[in-house]
Amino acid sequence: MKRNTWQREAVRSALGTQMGFVSAQALHSSLKGTGSQIGLATVYRALADLAQEGEADSLQSPEGEALYRACSLAHHHHLICRSCGLTVEIEADEVEAWAQRTASLHGFSRPEHVVDIFGFCSACVPPVAAELP
Amino acid sequence: MKRNTWQREAVRSALGTQMGFVSAQALHSSLKGTGSQIGLATVYRALADLAQEGEADSLQSPEGEALYRACSLAHHHHLICRSCGLTVEIEADEVEAWAQRTASLHGFSRPEHVVDIFGFCSACVPPVAAELP
């Protein structure tokens, strides 16, 4: 049976206070920073549980880290600045519908899609100007 | 100056014979399997180069591995079976346009989007039937 521990609550609540996506490492540091004595392994376990129970969204950053975010109600998509990390929540009904349609069109079930756009926000100029047309 | 080595050719050619996405590790094993003495670090470097030069596409698997695939010409999206690895190339003009539009709408430049759908193909039944409605 699943038990309720202050650690799990701490992770759930800490995740709720974050605005964007956080890595397990970052969340752990954040918790430690507020005086919590929670262990890193526990944070990983709690996040994995939350994600499985649908209480958290997760995605892979381009650097290969797993990022988590408290899941409000709907499924969202993001526009993430590669430089400053600014995250803009975007409407993706269009993509949502397309993903469902495309998956079932090819006979795929239980589709989970990853639709995130990484770029440079207006405040962060592209680092390699020579690459631009 | 960039030089042509049999190692780089081996990676390029090995990538070309793969049908779907492969990890660097897998490609290295595959090369070793055919008698090549290429080193793992070199495979990583060659793949990174190919991806940067636009000769290969790369994406992050949900497990956090970087996957590569020989890039034909256009930018494609994929429908990938979590169980058997079957990869279906999908048309995503709709999403392509949406990504561009959304990025610039929010002032983002040089957008790179990740649009991939992971699910279970018709041949692979969902492992957890209880989760379905």
Add this chain to the structure above:
DNA sequence: TAGCTAATTGATAATGATTTTCAAAATCAA
């Protein structure tokens, strides 16, 4: 063709995220 020089290789060590281990601590039902 021989020699030069900078780019490339690869074995290995280093890194960094994530997972496993397992004994000790905590939870929950009775």
Add this chain to the structure above:
DNA sequence: TTGATTTTGAAAATCATTATCAATTAGCTA
């Protein structure tokens, strides 16, 4: 409270990927 069972957490183990650096090699150039 007791006791069975789950959960925790520090440290070790994994795993993919990157950095190191001496030895090798590609591509000039004489």
